[in-house]
Amino acid sequence: MANIVIVYDSLRGNTQRMVDVMSELFSAAGHQVKAFKAKEVEVADVNAADLLLLGGPTYHKDLINTMKQVLFKLEKAELKGKPGAAFASFGWSGESLGIVEDTMKNLYEMKLVAEGVKVKQTPVAAKVKKELEPFVQKILAAL
């Protein structure tokens, strides 16, 4: 059983929906999932993770500020070589995914075990689940 930590933020519930779906899928596969909003997470929570997922939405072609702030905070975490992946909710361009993924790769030097996934805003959880399943499967295969 792996300890999967998810750090994210969501202003209107779409990224939250992705986190809920991923938590359900990882839990069903027998893993422990802890999801933290950007402002709630501590460096120790992330250090304790076997795998770290980071994600946030795009607003005005940018990552939201709370996620930018936590990316600075997590510079102090022990992330070099830690397995992880990025995710994002978006409407039409989705720049937040690349920002998070670049930071995980270049600043933290994490081991990205799946290509980052972005899911277009939708209130339909089943649609979100369908789009996230290949991403989750790839991560499960790497655990």
Ligand SMILES: Cc1cc2nc3c(=O)[nH]c(=O)nc-3n(C[C@H](O)[C@H](O)[C@H](O)COP(=O)(O)O)c2cc1C
């Ligand atoms: C004011 C505003 C600006 C937005 N700007 C962008 C944008 O530049 N690119 C994009 O892909 N989506 C953009 N979106 C869409 C959001 O990324 C999308 O609704 C996303 O699912 C929001 O995630 P959240 O519900 O977790 O906050 C914007 C939405 C709003 C309301």
